[in-house]
Amino acid sequence: MQSYAIFGGKIPNFRVGDIRNWLNDTTGVFNSSGLVDNMKTKAGCFYIGTVADRSWLTENIKRGQDYLLHNTTLGIPALVQTEGGLKGFQGAEGGR
DSSP: OOOOTTSOSSGGGTSEEEGGGTBOTTTOOBOHHHHHHHHHHOOSEEEOOSOOOHHHHHHHHHHHHHHHHHHSSSOOOOEEEOSHHHHOOOTTTTOO
């Protein structure tokens, strides 16, 4: 199988990544190699459906978008997706 590490193919645009690949949603620790690995194969969209501190989510959504803007050929950010609109966003602060 051909490698898509440089985003030479279109497959990464159709697979959905997950913010938990680079954010530990329990401790808030950032995993840079997890971010790079996620974006190699799942760059078009990433899912943030996790109960975590909102500041962690915000910071790591920005990290994901900045990575795509500055480290890919076209610099196109991803679609960020969650189910918060369907069932309400609860977050670690209990929905505040």
